[in-house]
Amino acid sequence: MIEMTVNSLGVQAPPTVSPDQAAAEAAQHLRRPAVPALVVCLDDVVTGIVTESDIVAMVAETAEQPTVGEIMSTPVTTIEPTATLKAATETMQAAGVRHLPVVSDGSYCGLLSADSLSPYLSRGKLEIEWHGESLRLEPPGGQGPQTNG
Numbered sequence: 631m632i633e634m635t636v637n638s639l640g641v642q643a644p645p646t647v648s649p650d651q652a653a654a655e656a657a658q659h660l661r662r663p664a665v666p667a668l669v670v671c672l673d674d675v676v677t678g679i680v681t682e683s684d685i686v687a688m689v690a691e692t693a694e695q696p697t698v699g700e701i702m703s704t705p706v707t708t709i710e711p712t713a714t715l716k717a718a719t720e721t722m723q724a725a726g727v728r729h730l731p732v733v734s735d736g737s738y739c740g741l742l743s744a745d746s747l748s749p750y751l752s753r754g755k756l757e758i759e760w761h762g763e764s765l766r767l768e769p770p771g772g773q774g775p776q777t778n779g
Contacts, residue, residue, distance in 0.1 A: 634750060636718050637711035641732050641740035646671045647680065649699030656698050657685045666743045667729040670702045676731045676738050678702030708733040709742060715750050718742055 644665045647656050649672055659665050660682055670678035680702045688701045707725040709718050711732050718730060722744060732740040 634715050635711065636709055636713050636715065636732055636742055639715075639742070639746060639750075641711075641742050641746065643738065643740045644668065646738065647698045648672060649677060649697065649702065651698045653680075653685065653688055653696050653698055653701050656680045656701075660685060666745065667741060668698075669706075669731045669738055669741060670698055670704075671738055674737050676706055676708055676733055678704040679706045679727075679729060679731065681729065703727075706731060710734060711739060715747060719747060722747075 642664075644667070645659050646669050647659070649670055656668050659668055660680070666681075668680045669676055670680060678699070680698055684701045684703060688696060707721060707727055707730060709721055709730045709732055711734050713721075722728065722730060728744040730742045731738055732742055
């Protein structure tokens with residue numbers, strides 16, 4: 631499964647925002663459970679990403695109403711749709727991120743999250759090897775269970 635590509639997951643493209651939009655508008659999008667993060671695009675080019683933690687930091691640090699461009703994380707790490715899930719996982723780990731915008735030929739086409747990867751990646755390899763006799767449903771000789779009588 632690890633050799634599957636990002637494209638094979640059918641990643642969805644949640645709404646995008648522009649850097650000049652109000653952060654409050656971004657927060658409204660992030661209230662929906664189906665929107666884990668917002669990709670910030672300018673002329674169809676990914677320029678940043680806004681997550682719930684960016685909104686929380688904004689509220690904690692200022693009483694002002696900044697724009698998306700002022701709170702977005704940048705530079706943003708992206709991935710191609712043809713990358714393997716293993717490569718996506720390694721990219722997330724190396725960059726310390728939980729969301730990767732999927733970009734093809736410079737254009738945004740979806741968002742890959744750590745949560746969407748988790749069903750495809752095992753935490754460890756489980757190997758079971760049986761060293762006993764084969765399982766028998768009846769005793770040797772095929773006479774069925776014996777009873778004391």
